[in-house]
Amino acid sequence: MRISRISVYQLALPLSKPYWLSGGRLRFDALDSTLVCVETDEGVAGWGEGCPWGSSYLPAFGKGIRAGIDEIAPSLLGLDPRGLDVINRVMDAALPGHLYAKSPLDMACWDVLGKATGLPLCELLGGREAGDVLLHSSISTGTPDDMVGDLEASRHRGYVIHSFKIGADIKLDRERITSISNALLPKEQATFDVNRAWLCDQAIRVMNDMREFGGYYEQPCETLEECSKVRRATQQPMILDECIQTFSDLKRADALSACEAIGLKLGRVGGITRARRMRDFCVAVGLRMNIEETGGSVLADTAAVHLAQSTPETHRRATWLSHDMLSTDVAPGQGARNDHGVTRAPRVPGIGVIPESDRIDAACAVYD
Numbered sequence: 001m002r003i004s005r006i007s008v009y010q011l012a013l014p015l016s017k018p019y020w021l022s023g024g025r026l027r028f029d030a031l032d033s034t035l036v037c038v039e040t041d042e043g044v045a046g047w048g049e050g051c052p053w054g055s056s057y058l059p060a061f062g063k064g065i066r067a068g069i070d071e072i073a074p075s076l077l078g079l080d081p082r083g084l085d086v087i088n089r090v091m092d093a094a095l096p097g098h099l100y101a102k103s104p105l106d107m108a109c110w111d112v113l114g115k116a117t118g119l120p121l122c123e124l125l126g127g128r129e130a131g132d133v134l135l136h137s138s139i140s141t142g143t144p145d146d147m148v149g150d151l152e153a154s155r156h157r158g159y160v161i162h163s164f165k166i167g168a169d170i171k172l173d174r175e176r177i178t179s180i181s182n183a184l185l186p187k188e189q190a191t192f193d194v195n196r197a198w199l200c201d202q203a204i205r206v207m208n209d210m211r212e213f214g215g216y217y218e219q220p221c222e223t224l225e226e227c228s229k230v231r232r233a234t235q236q237p238m239i240l241d242e243c244i245q246t247f248s249d250l251k252r253a254d255a256l257s258a259c260e261a262i263g264l265k266l267g268r269v270g271g272i273t274r275a276r277r278m279r280d281f282c283v284a285v286g287l288r289m290n291i292e293e294t295g296g297s298v299l300a301d302t303a304a305v306h307l308a309q310s311t312p313e314t315h316r317r318a319t320w321l322s323h324d325m326l327s328t329d330v331a332p333g334q335g336a337r338n339d340h341g342v343t344r345a346p347r348v349p350g351i352g353v354i355p356e357s358d359r360i361d362a363a364c365a366v367y368d
């Protein structure tokens, strides 16, 4: 089986409501997504997606994915898409780094492998765990009252784990954490995701002041070293997210005992192949994971749900569904959806999401 054509589609994904990260530093109301279709000489086609969470969250942006694919795609023509390690080595030789541009190509090749073998992706990634995949909400930063209002709306949609975006103004952050913690029900859990907005001394002071409330704290500062300092001076469990980009980052975080969990986002680490290696390391050393995407439609989300579904329940915290915050849908009725706070990987071969042709524009690039 050989790759005969790679088609690239740009897709604007409007959010249901505007989103603010970290004290209003990052505001946006639509995502710039890229869909990829990898076709083969045997008639099997696979779909992948790459979608940064806006352009200012990570060193990644929508146009960058398409520019990266333009460099890489010609090298993949004629290769067997089922040989995922070879595919990734060829991508690395064609363009070192630029992990997020490789993720949609890697994902599309995994979809081909699933369809060619007749197996859902989770079966190829280690086997389907019996339990459902627990979801968490993502709550945009705002006033304490706004955030408690969004908590109540998320609760009504079945979520019991909520990720609150805070950061930048530590006086207001104390008020946010206090109001939110007092509003949580006994069965609910909070993650306070700072998205790198605090300095070490701010993180240490706020977290120690807020110790009575518990909750996980996520990526309080910019770097792994800063977060590790904070971890040593505080009690609350910590999740590292943006600073874990490569396997080496993960190994270093574990060696520093810098976190209890990581955010494992397919797009950020370069796709399913690399995310699976990191997942397996986390299982081996006892780290928990939020396995999810950086953003995107139900296609990208469902790929991440397959990885979560094949991960021991003991090592999962929760999965976020980006598409649950969008006002459009490229594949109605398909893929992993929010079902009262949980989801599950589809039981059809591959990822199980094929975008509807009348919901996407013509290809913006074709390689054959």
Ligand code: MG
Residues within 6 Å of the ligand: 193, 195, 218, 219, 241, 242, 263
């Ligand atoms: Mg995060």
